[in-house]
Amino acid sequence: SQQGEEDPQALSIQEGENATMNCSYKTSINNLQWYRQNSGRGLVHLILIRSNEREKHSGRLRVTLDTSKKSSSLLITASRAADTASYFCATAFTGGGNKLTFGTGTQLKVEL
Amino acid sequence: DAGVIQSPRHEVTEMGQEVTLRCKPISGHNSLFWYRQTMMRGLELLIYFNNNVPIDDSGMPEDRFSAKMPNASFSTLKIQPSEPRDSAVYFCASSPHRDPISGANVLTFGAGSRLTVL
Numbered sequence: 001s002q003q004g005e006e007d008p009q010a011l012s013i014q015e016g017e018n019a020t021m022n023c024s025y026k027t028s029i030n031n032l033q034w035y036r037q038n039s040g041r042g043l044v045h046l047i048l049i050r051s052n053e054r055e056k057h058s059g060r061l062r063v064t065l066d067t068s069k070k071s072s073s074l075l076i077t078a079s080r081a082a083d084t085a086s087y088f089c090a091t092a093f094t095g096g097g098n099k100l101t102f103g104t105g106t107q108l109k110v111e112l
Numbered sequence: 113d114a115g116v117i118q119s120p121r122h123e124v125t126e127m128g129q130e131v132t133l134r135c136k137p138i139s140g141h142n143s144l145f146w147y148r149q150t151m152m153r154g155l156e157l158l159i160y161f162n163n164n165v166p167i168d169d170s171g172m173p174e175d176r177f178s179a180k181m182p183n184a185s186f187s188t189l190k191i192q193p194s195e196p197r198d199s200a201v202y203f204c205a206s207s208p209h210r211d212p213i214s215g216a217n218v219l220t221f222g223a224g225s226r227l228t229v230l
Contacts, residue, residue, distance in 0.1 A: 031216040042116075042203055042221030043155075050213065088155070090219075098143055098210065098217050099168060102155040 004089045004103030012109045019076045021106040023089030024069075032065055033090045033100070034074050043088065043102075046074075079110045116222035118204050124228045130192040133225045136185055137206030143217055146179055146189050147203040149224070155203075161187065194229045201226050 004025040013019050023032070031050045035043040049056045049065045049072065056063045062075040076083055089103045117136040125131055137144050145160040159169040164181045172179070176195070181187040191198055201224045207217040 031211075033216065033218065035219075042205075042223050043219070044221070045218050048211075048216055048218060050216070092216060097167060098145075098160055098162060098207070099157060100145070100217055100219060101157065102147075104154050 004091055004101065006087070006089060006103045006106040008106060009104070010107045010109070012111065013079055015079060015081055015110055015112050017079055017110075019079050019083070019108055019110070021074045021087050021108070023072045023074070023103050025072075025089075025091050025103075026070065028094040029067070029091045030094055030096075031092050032063075032072050033092075034061075034063060034072075035088045035090060035102070037086045037088065037105070039085070046087075076108075079108075081110050081112055084108060084110050116204055116206050116220055118202075118222035118225050120225055121223065122226045122228075124230065125194055126230050127195055128193045129229075130190065131194045131198075131227060131229075133189040133202050133204075133227070135187045135189070135204030135222060137187070137204070138208075138220055139185065141206035141208050141220070142184070143207040143210075144181060144187050145205045145207070145219060146187070147205065148200045149203060150200045158189070191227075194227075196229045199227055199229050 004023045007022045033048045034046045037043045047058045060077045065072045086105045088105045090100045119134045146158040149155045158171045159179045161181045179189045203224045205219040205221045
């Protein structure tokens, strides 16, 4: 399967702490995206990183991409209870057209 | 913009019945995707359309599943006959033109249709 795999599957932290989630994939990609899904809702796009980029920031989010290791990480700094959600990486594989394949997700719980 | 609109939000039906899920993409978006989400298999891409034309339906599980996009503002996913293993949340997502540099499609998802087949 070309599906990405997130690690850890579940993460529980205290408000104010940083949360790091990792994503590994199997084949060459054009770009990688991260999405968030709140319980009972659709996915929401967070950030996109192109294959020729190594790091990208958006507010409290920092994404890194290591194409040699076929992995990406999402860091959420100074987490808040509202960050509680599932986080998915999504990859567009080289030659895959418009296909966006989602990973297995990390369930993040931020406790007060 | 109201976003991607899906209906129904919830559907409970009995095995063997026909199920039709509907999606209205964001106006101006030219790609539309149908995904299915279950605990066991996560998010699976079923089919996607570009400019109303089906491009890749390799994720459609069986002939019982069919999808259409008769115009730019409407798509349906039909299951006939439905089976209990079809129980899942079905998401529709749309995307504007691909990023010219990375080729990326950034998807906007609907709220999903939760299907329960008894």
